[in-house]
Amino acid sequence: MRAEIITIGDELLIGQVVDTNSAWMAQRLNEQGIELYQITSVHDDREHIIAALNEAFNRANIVLTTGGLGPTKDDITKHVLCEYFGAHLIEDQNVRAHIKDLYKDRPDVLNRLTETQWQVPDKAVILENRVGSAPLMIFHKDNKILASMPGVPYEMEIAMKEQILPYIQSKLENQKSQILHRTMQVTGIAESSLAILLDEFETNMPSGLHLAYLPKDGVIRLRLSSYGELTETEMARYFADLKALVREYLIAETDEPLEMIVGRLLTERHQTISTAESCTGGKLASLLSKHPGSSAFYYGSVISYDNSVKEHMLGVPAEMIQEYGVVSEDVVRVMAESVRQQLGTDYAIATSGIAGPSGGSAAKPVGTVWMAWATPKGTFAECFHLGKLREQITDRACLKALVGLLKIIHQQA
Numbered sequence: 001m002r003a004e005i006i007t008i009g010d011e012l013l014i015g016q017v018v019d020t021n022s023a024w025m026a027q028r029l030n031e032q033g034i035e036l037y038q039i040t041s042v043h044d045d046r047e048h049i050i051a052a053l054n055e056a057f058n059r060a061n062i063v064l065t066t067g068g069l070g071p072t073k074d075d076i077t078k079h080v081l082c083e084y085f086g087a088h089l090i091e092d093q094n095v096r097a098h099i100k101d102l103y104k105d106r107p108d109v110l111n112r113l114t115e116t117q118w119q120v121p122d123k124a125v126i127l128e129n130r131v132g133s134a135p136l137m138i139f140h141k142d143n144k145i146l147a148s149m150p151g152v153p154y155e156m157e158i159a160m161k162e163q164i165l166p167y168i169q170s171k172l173e174n175q176k177s178q179i180l181h182r183t184m185q186v187t188g189i190a191e192s193s194l195a196i197l198l199d200e201f202e203t204n205m206p207s208g209l210h211l212a213y214l215p216k217d218g219v220i221r222l223r224l225s226s227y228g229e230l231t232e233t234e235m236a237r238y239f240a241d242l243k244a245l246v247r248e249y250l251i252a253e254t255d256e257p258l259e260m261i262v263g264r265l266l267t268e269r270h271q272t273i274s275t276a277e278s279c280t281g282g283k284l285a286s287l288l289s290k291h292p293g294s295s296a297f298y299y300g301s302v303i304s305y306d307n308s309v310k311e312h313m314l315g316v317p318a319e320m321i322q323e324y325g326v327v328s329e330d331v332v333r334v335m336a337e338s339v340r341q342q343l344g345t346d347y348a349i350a351t352s353g354i355a356g357p358s359g360g361s362a363a364k365p366v367g368t369v370w371m372a373w374a375t376p377k378g379t380f381a382e383c384f385h386l387g388k389l390r391e392q393i394t395d396r397a398c399l400k401a402l403v404g405l406l407k408i409i410h411q412q413a
Contacts, residue, residue: 004056008067067151069134071113087121127163183223183255258402259287266297271346275301276339279353314338336374348374
């Protein structure tokens with residue numbers, strides 16, 4: 001069973017709004033055994049929307065649209081869908097009551113434009129949008145389904161989980177197939193070298209199994225996918241074979257963000273971590289504290305951007321900075337050991353580098369980053385050269401810090 005997504009709105013096409021909805025929906029559809037075939041973004045334009053609908057219905061059983069359901073003149077989705085399905089707008093008393101209740105404490109919102117929201121197509125199945133005023137609309141066409149949802153992410157997500165997916169399951173359950181994805185993460189090997197290593201594995205894979213390489217900043221995700229061809233047992237066997245081939249480079253057997261994997265490992269071991277950051281400016285601390293439950297393992301950070309903070313709060317001797325420079329092995333070792341001791345954590349990470357665009361030299365060009373990991377079994381340090389663009393350098397530094405920590409945790413387990 002195939003689905004397509006059509007996101008509607010000029011704001012998406014001029015880059016004013018980033019389409020996060022499609023990625024979220026794609027994950028939910030795959031979980032339900034529904035293959036997402038294409039994502040299309042279109043203008044708030046009648047002809048553009050109709051052309052996209054025709055193309056999507058030619059390829060897919062399910063079409064999901066988001067956006068264009070507001071009460072203003074530029075929101076034309078409902079009217080175009082009426083035309084497309086030969087429907088007329090009628091007043092829906094349930095939607096009217098819902099909107100009245102939704103805005104009972106905001107009478108200013110209940111005006112002549114808001115009232116258009118309870119006008120719905122007479123050929124649509126109307127489902128409640130419990131957190132917004134735009135009703136959810138389901139249309140049927142030749143045993144296929146179109147679901148129209150708001151573009152506001154939290155409204156769309158609740159609509160999908162509570163209304164749209166259960167409805168699709170009830171109507172098309174017998175058309176679903178088993179979609180399987182298994183992902184591992186590797187580092188320390190170039191993508192081309194990895195492909196050579198896995199050449200025989202890929203050559204001998206069955207036709208229903210696909211291997212994708214997803215590289216980003218030194219970490220490569222290897223994803224095995226099967227769209228209704230393999231059983232879970234067969235997928236597990238191929239995943240194990242692949243893991244054995246890349247064991248030397250393997251850092252994770254799941255597709256989770258590395259900071260989540262770090263957090264889970266530390267939590268399981270009842271261990272903690274702190275950071276002392278210079279060039280990353282708190283970005284590493286933000287990652288470690290980003291997800292629920294981080295208070296179980298993450299204690300805090302010293303953002304020592306200025307040298308005076310390194311000296312007075314982390315105890316880095318001014319003479320050391322003078323002799324070796326702030327971007328040096330000696331300095332990051334002291335930073336890591338000091339924050340680990342002061343905050344009383346099992347592990348600590350320190351970063352110091354030249355993120356640019358200025359400040360580099362022949363000996364230490366822009367992109368040079370020293371980092372250290374203070375651990376229960378000693379302190380380790382390493383120098384990296386992480387590119388020339390500021391954001392790229394800091395992102396890569398955080399990734400290297402987490403990868404290094406994962407390796408150390410496994411080695412010291």
